């Protein structure tokens with residue numbers, strides 16, 4: 001894969017990472033964003049998409065998803081590439097003074113500045129505790145996808161009892177492509193919307209989906225190292241054998257600080273200490289904004305992250321454009337900012 005050259009890389013596309021990209025756009029700093037999730041919005045999109053937020057300045061109320069959409073609309077004029085579904089794994093300083101970063105999907109960046117907006121960490125799928133499962137990941141064990149056509153004619157087991165598990169079961173049941181479809185869950189109680197639960201109960205009643213209660217305790221592997229079955233401990237203290245071609249664990253996501261701890265940056269209780277005039281970390285050129293940073297008086301609020309991102313962008317502009325004086329310009333009146341925002345020629349408010 002070709003190496004991507006940029007002036008700024010934002011690690012994390014939560015609300016603060018997205019607003020960081022906006023401020024960098026205003027400062028004319030070329031920017032790419034990366035997020036481990038398959039969609040932007042961080043905690044807002046992942047943990048409370050439909051819940052109301054009441055403390056965004058000027059927005060009396062908006063949901064987590066609406067805030068994400070508004071932030072995406074705000075950065076749209078800058079056309080900054082957003083690389084989703086991949087976690088930044090490594091960060092190192094190059095001989096030329098720039099930073100090299102690599103994702104677990106093999107993307108490589110060379111950048112003058114790095115903005116860590118990693119929040120509470122990368123959201124990664126919770127995995128069943130089964131010895132030897134890793135060997136089958138991406139082959140027969142899928143934490144995201146695959147679509148129903150890839151599972152045509154297969155015996156499929158979906159694990160979990162929350163929205164994501166029920167969504168997967170319903171999608172596959174409605175496609176009618178699997179040879180058999182089993183939902184494996186500890187109990188017969190689900191944590192999902194009443195409508196979704198009603199649809200799954202209907203699928204169970206028709207016999208199109210089978211519910212198995214229990215916890216997986218082991219794997220059975222056949223010729224060629226192929227996963228052939230799960231051993232499941234049932235509530236009746238027996239072990240049931242569950243033959244399968246594909247296993248889809250849908251046990252939710254959990255945030256993991258992950259590789260960030262190995263990037264050689266000073267840390268305090270798993271957070272990155274920063275200077276409050278620039279939001280720079282211990283490494284010149286690396287900034288930390290939002291929930292991932294710490295300083296006296298820090299509050300983990302979105303609006304505090306927006307302030308941090310603004311000052312960090314000014315500091316980065318001075319590094320990326322040393323030849324220019326970084327002046328304060330108002331979006332209301334600056335012709336240059338209007339040009340960047342694509343509103344040049346619009347009537348003044």
Ligand SMILES: Cc1cc2nc3c(=O)[nH]c(=O)nc-3n(C[C@H](O)[C@H](O)[C@H](O)COP(=O)(O)OP(=O)(O)OC[C@H]3O[C@@H](n4cnc5c(N)ncnc54)[C@H](O)[C@@H]3O)c2cc1C
Nearest residue numbers: 012014016036042043087088118119121122123290291302
């Ligand atoms: C239920 C709930 C309600 C809340 N309500 C409010 C509220 O009303 N008002 C308010 O101000 N705040 C609220 N908050 C807090 C607010 O959501 C956080 O302060 C905010 O999300 C922090 O934004 P962030 O961008 O710093 O981090 P996050 O939203 O955590 O986003 C970080 C992103 O970085 C990604 N990431 C991490 N590491 C990597 C890596 N190595 N590679 C690639 N991607 C990575 C993650 O996948 C994630 O998407 C609430 C939080 C919760 C849980």
